Amino acid sequence: MLSITQSSEKVVHAGGMQNTDSEDREQAALVDYPRPPEPSSKKEPEVKQPIDKTAVQPSPSTKPSIKPASTAGTETAKPRASSKPSSTKKPEQKEKKLVAFTFDDGPDSRYTAAILDILKEKGVKATFFVVGQQVEKEPEMLKRIVDEGHAVGNHTMNHKQLPKLTDKQMKQEIDGADKLIENVIGYKPTMVRAPYGAVSDALKTYMKNENRLLVGWNVDTRDWAGTSVADMRSMIKEKTKPGAIILMHSFGGKNIKHTVEMLPGAIDDLIKMGYTFVTADQLASYEEAE
Numbered sequence: 366m367l368s369i370t371q372s373s374e375k376v377v378h379a380g381g382m383q384n385t386d387s388e389d390r391e392q393a394a395l396v397d398y399p400r401p402p403e404p405s406s407k408k409e410p411e412v413k414q415p416i417d418k419t420a421v422q423p424s425p426s427t428k429p430s431i432k433p434a435s436t437a438g439t440e441t442a443k444p445r446a447s448s449k450p451s452s453t454k455k456p457e458q459k460e461k462k463l464v465a466f467t468f469d470d471g472p473d474s475r476y477t478a479a480i481l482d483i484l485k486e487k488g489v490k491a492t493f494f495v496v497g498q499q500v501e502k503e504p505e506m507l508k509r510i511v512d513e514g515h516a517v518g519n520h521t522m523n524h525k526q527l528p529k530l531t532d533k534q535m536k537q538e539i540d541g542a543d544k545l546i547e548n549v550i551g552y553k554p555t556m557v558r559a560p561y562g563a564v565s566d567a568l569k570t571y572m573k574n575e576n577r578l579l580v581g582w583n584v585d586t587r588d589w590a591g592t593s594v595a596d597m598r599s600m601i602k603e604k605t606k607p608g609a610i611i612l613m614h615s616f617g618g619k620n621i622k623h624t625v626e627m628l629p630g631a632i633d634d635l636i637k638m639g640y641t642f643v644t645a646d647q648l649a650s651y652e653e654a655e
């Protein structure tokens with residue numbers, strides 16, 4: 366199976382849930398899963414993480430952080446059975462500038478709907494990592510995501526930090542969301558994204574055994590934290606490299622309105638820069654074909 370690794374950037378997100386104005390009371394009420402404290406800094410986190418031999422380490426920013434999990438920690442593992450033989454390598458794919466937009470924590474009826482409208486207008490396909498709690502409340506919006514050609518991934522049942530749970534609880538968090546998603550769209554998603562990017566060895570092993578695709582990101586808009594439209598747009602422009610996975614949210618408080626506002630411009634920027642939008646699993650397939 367494939368694993369899209371976590372970024373070396375600080376991956377905690379979605380801490381700003383303490384909105385009190387009336388516009389957001391409804392939103393805040395819907396988000397009852399816990400959020401960890403906001404990271405203390407917004408500066409470029411170039412801090413090197415200690416090497417974890419069991420983890421697939423992210424590559425430098427010029428290279429997307431996707432590797433087959435079977436090669437984690439070793440460069441000698443054989444390709445998956447489904448891999449194309451190396452003789453069919455497609456250089457044009459290698460040169461193609463691909464980018465994946467990902468939207469976490471929905472679906473909801475406000476921002477997810479607005480984001481879908483924009484993606485449709487721009488002809489862009491994206492990936493939505495949905496939370497079971499929200500799928501229960503907004504099954505029709507999940508249906509719409511799939512009907513409009515986007516990819517769906519599992520973002521757990523209750524958006525908990527999986528490494529803090531027992532193995533059994535961790536599996537319940539993933540399996541519970543799988544069931545809800547499957548009830549709505551008819552199949553279990555292959556992709557999984559851990560809340561807060563918090564990944565344990567137990568989770569990696571579980572994903573590998575289940576042949577799931579664990580998806581991280583390497584460009585973090587910090588949209589949940591109230592980053593301005595202009596800052597997010599210029600950051601995406603600056604940090605996106607071929608193969609980038611960009612983290613945004615389609616639910617999680619009033620700041621997501623900035624995401625909606627920023628999106629058309631960011632799409633235009635990346636198209637001008639020669640990027641093609643793909644889903645996160647498509648990005649993994651391209652990587653595998655190399």
Ligand code: NI
Pocket residue numbers: 379469470520524560561
């Ligand atoms: Ni999340």
